Amino acid sequence: MIIGVPREIKTDEQRVAVTPAGVEMLIRGGHVVLVQKLAGEGAGFTDEEYRTAGAVLVNDGQAVWHEAKLIAKVKEPLPAEYAFINDQHIIFTYLHLAAVPELANVLAEKKAVALAYETIQKRDGSLPLLEPMSEIAGRMAVQVGARLLEKTYGGRGVLIGGVPGVPPAEVVILGGGVVGTAAARVALGMGARVTVLDISAERLRALYDLFDGRLLTYISNTHTIQKAVQYADLLIGAVLIPGARAPRLVTEEMVRSMKPGTCIIDVSVDQGGSIETIDRITTHSMPTYDRHGVIHYAVANMPGAVPRTATFALTNVTLPYLLLLATKGYREAMLSDQCLAGGANLVSGHCTHVAVAEALGLNFVPLPEVLGS
Numbered sequence: 001m002i003i004g005v006p007r008e009i010k011t012d013e014q015r016v017a018v019t020p021a022g023v024e025m026l027i028r029g030g031h032v033v034l035v036q037k038l039a040g041e042g043a044g045f046t047d048e049e050y051r052t053a054g055a056v057l058v059n060d061g062q063a064v065w066h067e068a069k070l071i072a073k074v075k076e077p078l079p080a081e082y083a084f085i086n087d088q089h090i091i092f093t094y095l096h097l098a099a100v101p102e103l104a105n106v107l108a109e110k111k112a113v114a115l116a117y118e119t120i121q122k123r124d125g126s127l128p129l130l131e132p133m134s135e136i137a138g139r140m141a142v143q144v145g146a147r148l149l150e151k152t153y154g155g156r157g158v159l160i161g162g163v164p165g166v167p168p169a170e171v172v173i174l175g176g177g178v179v180g181t182a183a184a185r186v187a188l189g190m191g192a193r194v195t196v197l198d199i200s201a202e203r204l205r206a207l208y209d210l211f212d213g214r215l216l217t218y219i220s221n222t223h224t225i226q227k228a229v230q231y232a233d234l235l236i237g238a239v240l241i242p243g244a245r246a247p248r249l250v251t252e253e254m255v256r257s258m259k260p261g262t263c264i265i266d267v268s269v270d271q272g273g274s275i276e277t278i279d280r281i282t283t284h285s286m287p288t289y290d291r292h293g294v295i296h297y298a299v300a301n302m303p304g305a306v307p308r309t310a311t312f313a314l315t316n317v318t319l320p321y322l323l324l325l326a327t328k329g330y331r332e333a334m335l336s337d338q339c340l341a342g343g344a345n346l347v348s349g350h351c352t353h354v355a356v357a358e359a360l361g362l363n364f365v366p367l368p369e370v371l372g373s
């Protein structure tokens, strides 16, 4: 199969969908790989490395889309790329369609096969292609938050770990999944006091055990959220309902009740955000804005700031699926791998993911019906 790796065009996105080592494996599998020139630049991979790995270097993105059948990307196609999409394409990338309904319409109209990394799901409910990015974003949330709490960045001038005789910062994390766990790990490591809220008692028990009871845990509801938000120095939004828009858990009123100079990092902004005053997506170059004296950080592609780590982490988990899709074709690949089948969001004009369909108000058609199995 001809696999295309376009350069990412989203603002500040420096990751690339396939490393030179990945290209080599795809080529060994009998495939042709087209890589747009400079696609790996941001992650520190030169065109020469891709050429040596066996890729065909292509000048512009349009040509990659035009010649390749399987498009491997990092972020969702942007409006500038909509015209390149056709009914022969299998697009394998992060899509987060609940937050971009117009893209869902484009993919449906063009009858492309759109597989979202973030909805590929294992039997145990885990999301293996979201995990490495979530691990990075969770770690970064505390790293970035610690910096924003410094006075020079507009924060209240609190050192996250405190010092002997002065208490540390209070880090409150909404959602104790992969992002939440990674954030808790780093925050505890920096000496902060950590509170995690989740709707799952099982998750909270696992976290309590994992960190030997060194954090506070609450079942998440309006009452506990309201209480925790008030004492937070750093509030991290890390909730997820797979495929659906993030639930709005923190109201504007609650944000008003926060101390001046505190900071909100809403990692779940890529799914629409879990905080009422997070009403826009920010970028790495303009990452924050102020609302009610509270610093708001809403970067939807946080791992984009550490593109080299992120690219290796991402391709470690996407490559096996990419190989499967290229080798068997989308139909056989999805029929043979239930996990991969969960990634199907739109196939030949039909929405095949129940949560995505619900979030977008689209008609849900079960995948086997579309595949004709």
Ligand SMILES: NC(=O)c1ccc[n+]([C@@H]2O[C@H](COP(=O)([O-])OP(=O)(O)OC[C@H]3O[C@@H](n4cnc5c(N)ncnc54)[C@H](O)[C@@H]3O)[C@@H](O)[C@H]2O)c1
Pocket: 118, 130, 131, 133, 134, 135, 137, 174, 175, 176, 177, 178, 179, 180, 197, 198, 199, 200, 203, 220, 238, 239, 240, 241, 246, 247, 249, 266, 267, 268, 269, 270, 271, 299, 300, 301, 302, 303
């Ligand atoms: N901004 C970025 O760059 C970036 C990067 C990676 C992941 N993310 C996003 O971060 C979010 C979290 O991802 P994850 O991998 O940790 O997901 P996850 O599924 O591992 O964890 C989500 C947790 O949220 C909990 N939850 C659901 N509803 C809740 C509620 N009402 N109150 C409290 N907890 C609730 C779930 O029980 C679960 O434990 C997702 O939206 C994901 O897309 C963003």
